[in-house]
Amino acid sequence: MEISIIAEKLFSIGNFSVTNSLFIAVIVAVALGLSAAVFSRNPKEIPRGAQNVIEAVFEGLLSFIESITNDRKQAKDFFPLVATIFLFVLFSNWSGLLPGAGTIGLNEEHAGRIIMVPFLRGPAADLNMTVALSLVSVFSVQIFGILALGVRGYVSKFLVAPWKKPYAIGTIVGLLELIGEFAKILSFSFRLFGNVFAGEVLLTVMLSLVPYLIPLPFLILEVFVSVVQAAVFSLLTIVFLKMAVTGHEEGAH
Amino acid sequence: MEILTQIGINGKLLLAQVVNFLILLFIMHRFAYKPMLSFLESRTTRIEEGLKNAEEAKKRLDDAAKSEEKILADARAEARKIATEAKESSEKRGQELLMEFEKKADTLVVEARAQAVEEREKLFREAKGEIADLVIATTEKVLREKLENEGERKSVNRFLS
Numbered sequence: 001m002e003i004s005i006i007a008e009k010l011f012s013i014g015n016f017s018v019t020n021s022l023f024i025a026v027i028v029a030v031a032l033g034l035s036a037a038v039f040s041r042n043p044k045e046i047p048r049g050a051q052n053v054i055e056a057v058f059e060g061l062l063s064f065i066e067s068i069t070n071d072r073k074q075a076k077d078f079f080p081l082v083a084t085i086f087l088f089v090l091f092s093n094w095s096g097l098l099p100g101a102g103t104i105g106l107n108e109e110h111a112g113r114i115i116m117v118p119f120l121r122g123p124a125a126d127l128n129m130t131v132a133l134s135l136v137s138v139f140s141v142q143i144f145g146i147l148a149l150g151v152r153g154y155v156s157k158f159l160v161a162p163w164k165k166p167y168a169i170g171t172i173v174g175l176l177e178l179i180g181e182f183a184k185i186l187s188f189s190f191r192l193f194g195n196v197f198a199g200e201v202l203l204t205v206m207l208s209l210v211p212y213l214i215p216l217p218f219l220i221l222e223v224f225v226s227v228v229q230a231a232v233f234s235l236l237t238i239v240f241l242k243m244a245v246t247g248h249e250e251g252a253h
Numbered sequence: 254m255e256i257l258t259q260i261g262i263n264g265k266l267l268l269a270q271v272v273n274f275l276i277l278l279f280i281m282h283r284f285a286y287k288p289m290l291s292f293l294e295s296r297t298t299r300i301e302e303g304l305k306n307a308e309e310a311k312k313r314l315d316d317a318a319k320s321e322e323k324i325l326a327d328a329r330a331e332a333r334k335i336a337t338e339a340k341e342s343s344e345k346r347g348q349e350l351l352m353e354f355e356k357k358a359d360t361l362v363v364e365a366r367a368q369a370v371e372e373r374e375k376l377f378r379e380a381k382g383e384i385a386d387l388v389i390a391t392t393e394k395v396l397r398e399k400l401e402n403e404g405e406r407k408s409v410n411r412f413l414s
Binding site for chain 1: 282296
C-alpha cells in the first residue's frame with residue numbers, strides 16, 4: 001500500500017503532465033457546469049423535478065450568505081464566488097469517495113519501485129487544487145475590498161501611519177493584518193487538503209485492513225466531512241469578503 | 254521552493270486548477286446563477302404581489318360587508334321611523350276628522366232645531382189665519398141666515414097682519 005501526498009501523473013498533453021486530481025477536477029467542473037446550466041435553463045413558474053433541487057440549493061446558499069452579510073446586495077455580489085466554491089469543493093470531495101478512488105489504477109515503476117497509480121483521486125487531496133482555490137478566494141477578497149473602499153481606503157487598513165490616532169499599535173495591527181492575508185492562503189489550502197487527504201488515507205487504510213462493513217461508517221463520516229469542509233471554505237470566504245468590504249471607520253463605530 | 258515541490262505544488266498544475274475553477278465560475282455565473290436568481294427574484298416579487306393583492310381584496314370584501322350591514326341597518330331604522338311617523342300622522346288625522354265631524358254634527362243639530370221651531374211657528378201663524386177666516390165666514394153665514402129668517406118673519410107677519 002502506497003499513499004502518495006503528491007497527485008500522480010496520468011498522461012501528458014505535450015509537455016504538460018495531467019495528474020489524476022486535475023483530471024477529476026476538470027470532470028467535476030464540466031459535469032457541475034453542464035448540469036447547472038441545463039437545469040437552470042427555462043425555469044418554470046411551478047418548479048418540477050431537478051428545478052426544485054437547484055432552487056433549494058441556490059436559495060439556501062443565498063440566504064446563508066445573507067445571514068452573514070446582513071445585506072441582500074452584498075449577498076448577491078458574493079454569491080457567484082461563494083456558491084461556486086461550495087459546489088465545486090463539495091462535488092470534488094464526493095467524487096474522491098466514489099468506489100475506485102485511490103484503489104483502481106495502473107502499476108508503474110518509479111525509481112525502481114512499483115507503485116500503483118490510481119485513476120481517481122479526490123481533487124482536494126492535491127495541494128495544487130486547494131492552493132489554487134485559496135488563491136482565488138484570497139485574491140477575490142482583495143478585489144472586493146478595493147472595489148468597495150477604493151485603493152486608498154483598502155490599503156489604509158494595512159498601512160497605518162504611526163503618527164495617527166492609535167499610533168504604533170495601529171501600525172503593528174495593520175501589518176499583522178497584512179501578514180494575516182497571506183496566512184489565509186496557507187490556512188485555507190492546508191485545512192481543506194488536510195481534511196480530505198486524511199479522509200482518503202483513513203478510508204484506504206480501513207479498506208486494506210477490513211474490506212467489508214468496517215469502512216462503511218468511515219465512508220459515511222467522509223461524506224459528512226465533505227459537506228463540512230465545503231461549508232467551512234465558503235463560510236470563511238464570506239467572512240473574509242465581509243471584513244474586506246467593511247471600512248476601518250465603519251468597523252470602529 | 255524545495256519544500257513546495259516536495260509537497261507536490263507545481264506551477265503548471267496550480268495554474269491549470271485556477272483556470273479550471275475560473276472557467277467553472279464563469280459558466281456557473283453566466284448560465285446558472287444569473288438566470289436562476291433573477292427568475293427566483295421575479296417569482297418572489299410576484300408571490301409578494303399576489304399575497305398583497307389577496308390581502309387587499311379580503312380587506313375590501315370586509316369593508317363591503319361592513320358597509321352593506323351599515324346600509325341595511327340604516328335602511329331598517331329609516332323604515333321604522335317612517336312607519337312610526339305614518340302611524341302618528343294617521344292617528345292625528347283621524348282625531349282631527351272626528352273632531353270636525355262632531356262639530357259639523359253639532360251645527361247640523363242646532364240648525365235642524367232652529368228650522369223646526371220656525372216651521373212650527375209658521376204653521377201656527379197659518380193655522381191662526383185660517384181659523385180666523387173660518388170664524389168670519391161662519392159668523393157671516395149665521396148672521397145672514399138669521400137676517401133672512403127675520404125678513405121672512407116680517408113678510409109673514411105682514412101677510413098675516
